[in-house]
Amino acid sequence: PALPFLRATEALLERTQLEKELMEARKKGGVVEKRDDGQAWRKLPIQERLTHSLIHGISEFVDTDTEEARAEIVDKLGLKPLNVIEGPLMEGMNVVGDLFGSGKMFLPQVIKSARVMKKAVAYLLPFMEEEKKQALIAKGLDPNMKQEDDSMYAGKVLMATVKGDVHDIGKNIVAVVLGCNNFKVYDIGVMCQCDDILAKAREYKVDVIGLSGLITPSLDEMIYVAKQAKKTGLNVPILIGGATTSKTHTAVKIAPQYFTAEHPVIHVLDASRSVGVVASLINKDGDYVQELVEEYADIREEYYAGLEERKYADMALAIKKRYQIDFEAKPPAKSAFTGVKVIDSYTVADVVKYIDWNPFFQTWELRGRYPNRGFPKIFDDENVGSEAKKVYDEAREMLDEIIKNNSMTLKGVVGIFPAARAENGEDVDVFEDRKRSKKAATFCMLRQQAEKDDEPYMSQADFIAPKEHKDFMGMFAVSCFGTEALVAQYKKENDPHREIQAQALADRIVEAFAEVVHKEMRTELWGYAKGEKLDESDLLKVKYDGIRPAPGYPSQPDHTEKFTMWELLGAKEKAGIELSETGSMMPASSVSALVFAHPDSQYFAVGQIGKDQVQAYADRKGMTLEEAEKWLGPNLNYDN
Numbered sequence: 001p002a003l004p005f006l007r008a009t010e011a012l013l014e015r016t017q018l019e020k021e022l023m024e025a026r027k028k029g030g031v032v033e034k035r036d037d038g039q040a041w042r043k044l045p046i047q048e049r050l051t052h053s054l055i056h057g058i059s060e061f062v063d064t065d066t067e068e069a070r071a072e073i074v075d076k077l078g079l080k081p082l083n084v085i086e087g088p089l090m091e092g093m094n095v096v097g098d099l100f101g102s103g104k105m106f107l108p109q110v111i112k113s114a115r116v117m118k119k120a121v122a123y124l125l126p127f128m129e130e131e132k133k134q135a136l137i138a139k140g141l142d143p144n145m146k147q148e149d150d151s152m153y154a155g156k157v158l159m160a161t162v163k164g165d166v167h168d169i170g171k172n173i174v175a176v177v178l179g180c181n182n183f184k185v186y187d188i189g190v191m192c193q194c195d196d197i198l199a200k201a202r203e204y205k206v207d208v209i210g211l212s213g214l215i216t217p218s219l220d221e222m223i224y225v226a227k228q229a230k231k232t233g234l235n236v237p238i239l240i241g242g243a244t245t246s247k248t249h250t251a252v253k254i255a256p257q258y259f260t261a262e263h264p265v266i267h268v269l270d271a272s273r274s275v276g277v278v279a280s281l282i283n284k285d286g287d288y289v290q291e292l293v294e295e296y297a298d299i300r301e302e303y304y305a306g307l308e309e310r311k312y313a314d315m316a317l318a319i320k321k322r323y324q325i326d327f328e329a330k331p332p333a334k335s336a337f338t339g340v341k342v343i344d345s346y347t348v349a350d351v352v353k354y355i356d357w358n359p360f361f362q363t364w365e366l367r368g369r370y371p372n373r374g375f376p377k378i379f380d381d382e383n384v385g386s387e388a389k390k391v392y393d394e395a396r397e398m399l400d401e402i403i404k405n406n407s408m409t410l411k412g413v414v415g416i417f418p419a420a421r422a423e424n425g426e427d428v429d430v431f432e433d434r435k436r437s438k439k440a441a442t443f444c445m446l447r448q449q450a451e452k453d454d455e456p457y458m459s460q461a462d463f464i465a466p467k468e469h470k471d472f473m474g475m476f477a478v479s480c481f482g483t484e485a486l487v488a489q490y491k492k493e494n495d496p497h498r499e500i501q502a503q504a505l506a507d508r509i510v511e512a513f514a515e516v517v518h519k520e521m522r523t524e525l526w527g528y529a530k531g532e533k534l535d536e537s538d539l540l541k542v543k544y545d546g547i548r549p550a551p552g553y554p555s556q557p558d559h560t561e562k563f564t565m566w567e568l569l570g571a572k573e574k575a576g577i578e579l580s581e582t583g584s585m586m587p588a589s590s591v592s593a594l595v596f597a598h599p600d601s602q603y604f605a606v607g608q609i610g611k612d613q614v615q616a617y618a619d620r621k622g623m624t625l626e627e628a629e630k631w632l633g634p635n636l637n638y639d640n
Contacts, residue, residue: 051092057112059119066120081127086152089120090182097181106387107271107365111497114176118494153184155207155282158200160192162221164582167214169503170242176496177271183278191580194225201236207282210239215552217559217582219249220633226257226265237281238265251296252303264289270365311451312637315612318449318457319425325600332471333528333597335416342574343412343517349403354512356540363504364391398501407486410513412478413575415568416526420467428464430473441568444621446556446606449613460556463601474595476517477571479587480510506589514591515539518548521595528597547601548593552583554605557635559583608637
């Protein structure tokens with residue numbers, strides 16, 4: 001049985017109010033009188049102390065308080081160590097869940113709560129193991145036999161990043177949030193094969209499967225998993241999540257392969273939505289599922305109606321109305337350097353000032369409201385400002401530790417090659433040397449086809465001049481190394497907050513490194529912008545000449561182009577950066593890009609394209625139509 005608690009929610013609200021008063025006072029140059037030394041809560045009954053620690057993420061006293069609760073429940077009342085978890089600890093986490101669900105706690109606070117819970121469970125684990133051992137001995141059984149007792153959980157969820165994809169920070173956040181709400185989470189990792197996902201779902205007898213992915217090929221893999229789940233008779237709901245996923249894609253492409261009233265397929269936007277969705281599924285909420293059936297049917301109807309209404313230029317017309325750069329009036333910039341160069345002289349300290357902090361706050365689901373949306377204005381937001389500042393300060397502390405311990409390192413490789421628009425007008429040839437007599441590789445490009453009035457149909461091939469103009473094209477791949485070891489260390493320490501913080505920082509660090517490398521290419525290696533005088537904020541606003549679009553993203557959504565780049569750069573051999581079978585970069589905190597120097601080059605999205613272009617593209621790449629359609633699935637303007 002649980003011990004009573006009375007003031008947990010009020011304690012959080014009082015703390016929140018005090019923080020707001022302090023923030024407002026600081027803005028006005030004043031102070032707020034301290035109410036106590038911050039330790040008055042230590043005099044509260046044990047349940048209230050545990051709840052307070054869980055709400056505020058205080059792990060300093062967790063062993064002491066957990067032992068006190070254990071002594072009360074086990075030694076005095078004669079109950080089991082498990083009752084400490086099911087009782088006072090879960091009651092405290094229920095308060096956390098309620099506050100998070102009502103918007104009174106934020107994701108970073110919940111992750112810190114999970115850290116306290118993990119440490120408390122870790123303290124109790126030896127007692128629980130000993131109890132099981134004695135129970136087996138009493139029954140005359142082998143005390144070392146493995147037992148899985150999951151009866152205490154609200155439900156069981158299997159989480160997996162699909163085949164070929166290594167990104168898991170979003171999945172990790174969802175897993176922690178679900179764990180905070182008493183769901184048992186089996187996280188089977190990254191690059192998970194379909195057969196393994198389905199086998200583990202059956203082995204663990206899970207109630208829900210969660211699939212995650214970042215790169216576009218993962219969308220096709222999720223469709224395949226849904227098809228195989230149906231084929232093998234699985235009867236478990238599937239959640240879809242990750243940066244590249246969407247409700248529309250889930251409704252149109254994945255749900256029809258598997259969705260039934262018994263096992264729906266549901267897109268989950270972020271961690272804060274996951275708890276309600278999983279709870280509704282496990283509780284067999286028929287009204288919720290019926291609403292999904294109707295909503296997804298409407299989405300499909302709207303999608304297919306849009307395909308019929310939307311007009312597309314045929315490929316011949318799109319080529320005729322291509323984006324035109326006057327290379328006579330604005331000739332290509334000559335490059336001082338050609339070839340490949342390893343970049344390994346930068347440290348994390350060198351790139352910190354180039355960090356774009358906005359995506360960092362998005363990872364933590366901290367979103368300010370206008371006019372306080374961006375960094376550092378988010379600190380002034382009346383709702384999330386205080387927590388955003390706290391998370392930022394903690395991130396800066398971790399950055400200082402990383403720099404001091406050299407626990408993350410940076411390495412990359414850049415290439416600048418003589419280049420020319422191919423004779424077909426749709427690709428870019430790069431050459432071994434300035435004579436341009438021998439091709440080193442060809443990069444295949446894609447062109448917009450969604451019908452326009454007076455605007456051109458753009459392709460990256462348009463940004464490179466024909467051969468007679470002696471143009472160049474650059475590229476780079478950069479990575480942040482050491483993150484996996486740091487995350488493993490924090491996992492061992494039962495510290496999910498620092499696990500996620502390290503991953504989020506690594507992503508920001510490598511993006512800053514990419515910014516620095518691109519700057520070095522413009523101002524030194526290529527040298528077309530030697531006089532560039534832009535500060536860090538100007539760089540983040542892309543005020544420089546030229547662009548650096550990433551292969552596999554809107555301007556060229558085919559991830560297979562990365563394989564050509566990797567071979568040309570020797571990225572694996574020279575910098576230790578690898579590609580999965582679907583083009584996901586390893587380590588996960590990596591950035592790659594093609595680099596175009598011409599001032600008239602610009603970012604754009606290819607969007608959806610017709611079968612005529614897909615067939616021509618497949619022919620140029622030596623693929624079958626089916627292979628090309630698989631890689632370009634989200635961009636097809638037809639149903640294949």
